[in-house]
Amino acid sequence: MKWDPRKYTQFSSHRDRPFFDLTARIAADAPRRVVDLGCGPGTLTAALAARWPGAQVTGVDSSQDMVDQAQALDQxxxxxxxxxxxxxxxxxxxxxDVVVSNAALQWVPGHQDLMRRWAKQLDAGAWLAVQVPGNFGAPSHALMRELAASAPWKHKLDGVLRHGDAVDEPEDYLGLLTETGFEADVWETSYSQVLHGEDPVLEWVRGTALRPVIAALEPEDFSRFEAQYAHQLRAAYPARSWGTVFPFRRIFMVGRKLG
Known part of the structure; x- marks a missing residue:
């Protein structure tokens, strides 16, 4: 699946806030090595490097386009x-000593097993901080899945979109971290984001949730799919004189390994 760094950063003021809410709970003083898994275009990883100047900070991303942009960061x-x-x-x-993954593990099937493996491999005192979207039941995602499963699209989009099992609930992650030897802090936040412009929710999902559909369909087919989906989004997220409200639930977990 191809990512578009420009489109992803279009709503950076909204996308960045959960990262800082997450990493504010990491109480590491002088970590030796810090890793940001799913670092995207790298601007937030750079904030970790500035916070811990004595650490070696590495951003990891599966998209070469994202990594290329990250490597070209100014200063x-x-x-x-x-x-x-x-x-x-x-x-x-x-x-x-610190592993961060912000809005990335929802793309990885079975990421809970990865977290268990990392928990075993990390040293005592290490920190694991993860944030995943908790809005897979929201209209933005449910309408997309329903349209993809409808008669005109099912044969082309069968199996393309993740369903309600993309992430767990907060108590499940709390159990995972506690059972693997971490002192854990798990919480959720729903941001009432105000978006502006024409079809702003569609513009939002073009940078993230809609990427698998973009990759799966030919351009002409995607234009048709997008037009139908946009019509549904306008009804689900009505525009107001001052903007369009796009509620977004996020699940956070921060743990320090005991021992």
């Missing part, structure tokens, strides 16, 4: 680097 700190790799392939090196 990047000397302690920052980026590598292209899938999250499934990554394993913590010795001295990895």
């Amino acid at each position: 990047a700190p000397d302690n920052l680097d980026f590598v292209q790799a899938g999250i499934e392939e990554w394993e913590p090196q010795p001295g990895t």
